Amino acid sequence: MYAPELAQELNGHEWLKDLRTGMAIGAIEFNYPSHEQEEWRYSPIDDLELGRFVPAIEKPQAIPEEYTSQSDNFHSILTVDGFLFSHDEPSTYEIFSAADREDPIEFASPIDMLGSMNMAFSPDPILIRVPRDSQVEKPLVINHLCQQSEAASFPLIHIDIEENAKIEIVEIFHHSEVSALVVPETKIVVGNSANVKYQQVQNLGPNVVKLGSLDVSVGQQGNFHGAIAAIGGSYARLKTICSLNGRGASAKISAIYHGDRDQVLDFRTRQSHMARDTYSELLFKGVLDDQSNSIYTGLIHVDNEAPGTNAFQTNRTLKLCDRAWAESVPNLEIENNDVKCSHASTVSPVDEDQRFYLESRGIPTAEAEKLIVDGFLQEVVSSLPVNGINGWIAELFNQKLNTREFNGG
Amino acid sequence: MTELEIKDLHAQTESASILNGVNMTICSGEVHALMGPNGSGKSTLSHVLMGRPGYTVTRGEILLDGEDLVGRETWERAQRGLFLALQYPVEIEGVSASMILEASRLSQSGDSEERLQNARKEAEHLGIPVEHLSKGVNLDMSGGEKKRLETFQLASLKPSIAILDELDSGLDVDGLRIVSKRVEKLTKDEGLGVLVITHYSRLLEELKPDKVHVFVDGKIVTSGDSALADELEKDGYEKWIPSTETSVSLGGLV
Numbered sequence: 176m177y178a179p180e181l182a183q184e185l186n187g188h189e190w191l192k193d194l195r196t197g198m199a200i201g202a203i204e205f206n207y208p209s210h211e212q213e214e215w216r217y218s219p220i221d222d223l224e225l226g227r228f229v230p231a232i233e234k235p236q237a238i239p240e241e242y243t244s245q246s247d248n249f250h251s252i253l254t255v256d257g258f259l260f261s262h263d264e265p266s267t268y269e270i271f272s273a274a275d276r277e278d279p280i281e282f283a284s285p286i287d288m289l290g291s292m293n294m295a296f297s298p299d300p301i302l303i304r305v306p307r308d309s310q311v312e313k314p315l316v317i318n319h320l321c322q323q324s325e326a327a328s329f330p331l332i333h334i335d336i337e338e339n340a341k342i343e344i345v346e347i348f349h350h351s352e353v354s355a356l357v358v359p360e361t362k363i364v365v366g367n368s369a370n371v372k373y374q375q376v377q378n379l380g381p382n383v384v385k386l387g388s389l390d391v392s393v394g395q396q397g398n399f400h401g402a403i404a405a406i407g408g409s410y411a412r413l414k415t416i417c418s419l420n421g422r423g424a425s426a427k428i429s430a431i432y433h434g435d436r437d438q439v440l441d442f443r444t445r446q447s448h449m450a451r452d453t454y455s456e457l458l459f460k461g462v463l464d465d466q467s468n469s470i471y472t473g474l475i476h477v478d479n480e481a482p483g484t485n486a487f488q489t490n491r492t493l494k495l496c497d498r499a500w501a502e503s504v505p506n507l508e509i510e511n512n513d514v515k516c517s518h519a520s521t522v523s524p525v526d527e528d529q530r531f532y533l534e535s536r537g538i539p540t541a542e543a544e545k546l547i548v549d550g551f552l553q554e555v556v557s558s559l560p561v562n563g564i565n566g567w568i569a570e571l572f573n574q575k576l577n578t579r580e581f582n583g584g
Numbered sequence: 585m586t587e588l589e590i591k592d593l594h595a596q597t598e599s600a601s602i603l604n605g606v607n608m609t610i611c612s613g614e615v616h617a618l619m620g621p622n623g624s625g626k627s628t629l630s631h632v633l634m635g636r637p638g639y640t641v642t643r644g645e646i647l648l649d650g651e652d653l654v655g656r657e658t659w660e661r662a663q664r665g666l667f668l669a670l671q672y673p674v675e676i677e678g679v680s681a682s683m684i685l686e687a688s689r690l691s692q693s694g695d696s697e698e699r700l701q702n703a704r705k706e707a708e709h710l711g712i713p714v715e716h717l718s719k720g721v722n723l724d725m726s727g728g729e730k731k732r733l734e735t736f737q738l739a740s741l742k743p744s745i746a747i748l749d750e751l752d753s754g755l756d757v758d759g760l761r762i763v764s765k766r767v768e769k770l771t772k773d774e775g776l777g778v779l780v781i782t783h784y785s786r787l788l789e790e791l792k793p794d795k796v797h798v799f800v801d802g803k804i805v806t807s808g809d810s811a812l813a814d815e816l817e818k819d820g821y822e823k824w825i826p827s828t829e830t831s832v833s834l835g836g837l838v
Contacts, residue, residue, distance in 0.1 A: 531636050532674040536737060537662035537688040546687055550678025550720065 177230050177296065177327070184232045185298045190279040198285070198295035205288035217470045217502045218441050219410055223384055228327035228356040230296045231256035235322050242320060242349075248563065249345075252301065252317045257328035257357075259299035260320075267311045268342070273300035282333075283362075289386055293360040297331035307337040307366070314343040314561055319359065320351060321383055327356040338366040338394075343561050347376045350407060354382035360390070367394040367421055372401070372560035378571060379407035381436070387413045395421025395450070400560040403430040404568045405440055406575050412441035419446075419453035419481075430459040431555045431568075433575050434467030434499070444473040444488075448514075452483040459490045460555050462548050463499035464579055472504040475516055482513035492522045493551050495544065495579070545576055586612045586649055586665060586744035586777060593644035595632045602628045604802040605644070610745060612775035615768075617788055617813060619781075620799030621821045626781045627671055629799070630747045634668040635661050648745070662688075667743035669734040671750040671781075675722040681733055682717045685740050706739050711762055727754020735763045739770060745777040746770075752787040764790035785817040800824050 179199035183192060206212060208220045235255045242253055245263065252262040252270065259272045273280050280302065285291040294300070305311060319330050336342055346361060357379070365371045379385055385408050393399050405411060417426045426446070434440045446455040461469050471490040492501040505518035525547055533543035552572065559565045588610045595603040602625050610616050620626050632639050633646055635658040646653040653661050685703060686696070694702070707717055710732050722730045731754050738746055748767070752760055768791055770776040780791060788796075788810065796812040797804045798821065805824045806812070 526674075527637065528674045529676045529679075531634075531658060532670065532676065533679070533684065533687075534658035535634050535662055535668045535670070536684050536741060537659055538684065539659045540657065542687055543659070546679050546683065547676065550676055550683075553678030 177292070179295070181230050181232060182295045185274070185296070187274040188277050191273055191276075191300075194279075194282070195295045198291045201285075202288050202291035202295060205291060207288060214414070214443055214472075216472070218412065219439055223410060225327075225356060225384075228325055231258070231323050231326040231328045232298070234258045234298065235260070238320065238322065242318060249313045250311070250315045252315070253320065254299070254301070254318070254330045255320045256323050256326055257296070257298050257330045259301055265311070267309050268303055268305040268315075270301065270303045273302060274298065289358055290360060290388065293329045293331050293358050293388075295329075296327070297329040297360075300331040300333070303332070303334040305334070305336045305340040305342050305369075308339045309337075310340070311342040314345055314563055317344065317346045319346070319348045319357070321349075321353055321355040321357055321379065322351060324353040324355065326353075327358065330357070330359040332360070333362045333364075335364045336366055336369045336371050339368045340366065341370045343372040345374045345376070345561055345564055348379050348385065348407070350378050351380045351383070353380060355380075356384045356386070359385070359387045361388070362390045363392075363399070365391065365393040365397040365399050365424075368396045369394065370398045373399065374401070374559060374561040374564060374568075375403045375413075376564070376568060376571070377403065377405040377407055377411055377413070379411060381407070381409060381438075383408050383411075385411040385413070387411075389413060389415045391416065391426065392418040392420050393424035393426055396423040397421060398424075399426040399428075401426070401428045402555070402559045403428075403432075403442075404559075404571070405430065405432040406434075406571060408438065408440070410439045410441065412443070414443040416445045417447065417455060418449055419455060420449050422450045423452050424450060425454040426456070428455070428457045429555045429558065430461070431552050431572065432459075432461040432469065433464070433572055434461070434469055435464040435575065435579065436467060437465070438467040439470070440467070441470040442472075444471075446473070446475045446486055446488065448475075448477045448481040448484040448486060450478075451481055453481060454485045455487070457488045458555060460552055461490075461492045461501070462495060462552065463492060463501055464495040466496070466498040466500075468499070469501045471502065471520070472506070473518070474506045474508060475518065477509045477511055477514050477516065479510040482511050484511065484514040484516070486514070486516045488518040490520045491551075493548065494522065494524045495548070497524075548576060549573075585775070587647075588666070588745045588777060588779075589645070589647040590633070591645045591647065593629075593632070593646065594642045595628070595639050596642055597639060601642075602639070602802050603632060606803055608779075608797065608804065610777045610779055612744065612777050613771050614795070615771060615778045615780060615791055615793045617780045617782060617793040617796045618799050619783065619796060619813065619816055621825060624799050625802040626799050627749055628802075630668055630749045630779075630781060633661075633747060634658055634666065662743070665744035667738055667741060667746040669731075669738055669746065669748045669751050671753065673722045673730040673734050675720065677720040677723060679721055680718045681721050681737060684721060684737065688741060703736075703740060706736055710736050710739070710766060711759070712736055728756055728759045731755050732759060732763060735766055739766055742774060743776070745779070747779045747781070749781045750783070751780070752782055752784060760787060761790060767791055785813045788813045798824050801826070
């Protein structure tokens with residue numbers, strides 16, 4: 176999609192420049208995303224004109240002050256248009272940009288065009304290593320900012336949590352007024368008996384297209400508890416793959432989302448059970464207003480080598496407006512008989528009986544609906560993984576709902 | 585002193601006429617019982633009074649202290665002092681009875697701590713476990729627990745007129761006694777006016793009605809004192825129901 180020569184302009188030692196060129200060329204060999212492919216089905220990908228964005232190749236010089244402040248309550252990393260802008264250097268984990276390394280680093284091969292492009296055009300592939308047995312006491316907050324207009328940015332973060340280590344990670348895509356494309360790839364490797372809590376907050380501006388990927392693998396007896404809160408973007412997509420690779424590995428993944436105007440929020444999930452006695456539980460709940468759309472397609476895959484699997488998948492969507500539209504497609508692919516799996520999906524308007532009940536207690540219509548929506552999302556909100564940030568997430572959703580009342584529904 | 589005056593109330597759904605001229609006046613402190621066979625329109629009357637969407641009032645008035653409620657939203661009627669305890673209380677995940685009380689404009693007196701204390705006392709009085717106030721309203725509750733929670737909301741919101749649609753269904757004997765004692769106390773202490781819809785005189789033995797109305801085919805066919813309830817308990821509604829032949833021919837005319 177973008178000229179390989181552009182990738183050459185990014186900083187890095189020879190090995191990385193070679194890798195980027197290879198990736199930029201390799202990207203062409205993958206299928207260009209199209210709604211005809213199953214994983215892009217229902218999406219407006221054909222209308223997005225991704226070619227109008229230009230990869231960000233110059234590191235921004237200045238950023239809004241609010242993003243420069245440090246806090247004692249958490250560790251922080253800031254990327255701006257995909258560039259690693261600032262980070263602190265705690266003793267409990269290691270962080271660096273591959274662009275600063277003289278010696279080659281091995282990356283897993285990308286599995287699609289976006290993965291390949293991300294690697295080709297990421298100015299700072301960020302690598303984080305949490306060493307064996309280490310406990311990172313404060314949450315690590317990764318802030319992403321899209322600042323340059325009409326730019327395509329490619330944040331790339333690999334986090335390796337080694338055996339028996341523990342960390343809480345928050346990844347935030349911040350609001351900005353620019354029109355931009357962001358293609359973030361976050362890869363999290365949860366080592367044996369490691370424990371990871373992860374929260375992604377997608378609060379992008381209304382003119383940002385996001386084509387994101389979250390790739391998690393969990394080792395033996397490892398535990399991953401992740402959540403996604405999505406309210407921003409024009410078309411915002413997140414493909415989540417969670418592979419339970421070691422015996423006894425477990426994962427809990429939840430999401431809340433609220434779309435309005437002509438937003439499209441697109442979630443693709445895959446729960447891959449590759450080892451015995453593994454557990455995964457997925458709960459995605461969304462609210463749609465105006466003519467917004469949501470897409471959920473999810474697959475539970477249980478490998479032949481994974482007896483004793485427990486896997487659950489639920490997607491529920493509440494429509495606040497007749498014009499809103501939701502696609503929800505759960506799938507199972509089971510190769511072993513000794514498993515317990517379930518999937519469920521519903522799309523429904525606000526229940527009239529519930530609204531009447533609340534109104535009959537003297538609660539005005541708009542407020543009654545707000546209570547119903549809040550209550551609907553509460554199941555997920557109350558069990559978000561990173562405590563310190565839950566209040567802020569609830570507030571973001573509240574603000575969005577209040578805007579609705581301000582508009583008169 | 586509050587007065588709910590229902591005058592010549594006619595209402596219909598898209599397909600059928602369901603209220604055919606209801607007249608009734610309920611004043612503060614009074615208990616009226618509305619009894620009638622299945623399908624006579626008792627619950628419908630309660631919904632129409634509360635302004636549930638799906639019904640059209642074609643004639644008549646619902647006057648609360650002289651103000652016509654027809655055309656008012658449900659929540660506006662509630663804010664003016666009307667309350668409906670539903671026959672089938674609705675389950676709402678993530679919305680607790682406490683949240684409902686906080687959100688309702690009817691219970692804004694005192695600070696939040698005081699309101700919480702009052703709510704706890706009220707719940708204890710009605711035999712409601714305190715955790716039922718903070719979980720999704722009516723969720724995973726038995727029929728009797730739901731009815732206690734309806735009574736809890738009634739007592740907490742302090743309306744001036746309450747319509748109790750089969751409050752007795754689902755309640756065991758002890759529950760029925762506790763709930764009806766509480767309603768009776770509200771009529772005495774707070775001057776609550778009550779319209780009780782029920783099939784059974786069991787509730788009326790506890791909650792002695794000032795007036796009993798027999799409701800057939802969308803209207804009141806006769807009214808009397810509590811002795812009428814005893815008579816209905818013994819003889820049923822047969823003498824008030826038009827014979828099948830007649831109703832068929834009437835149906836044909838309509």
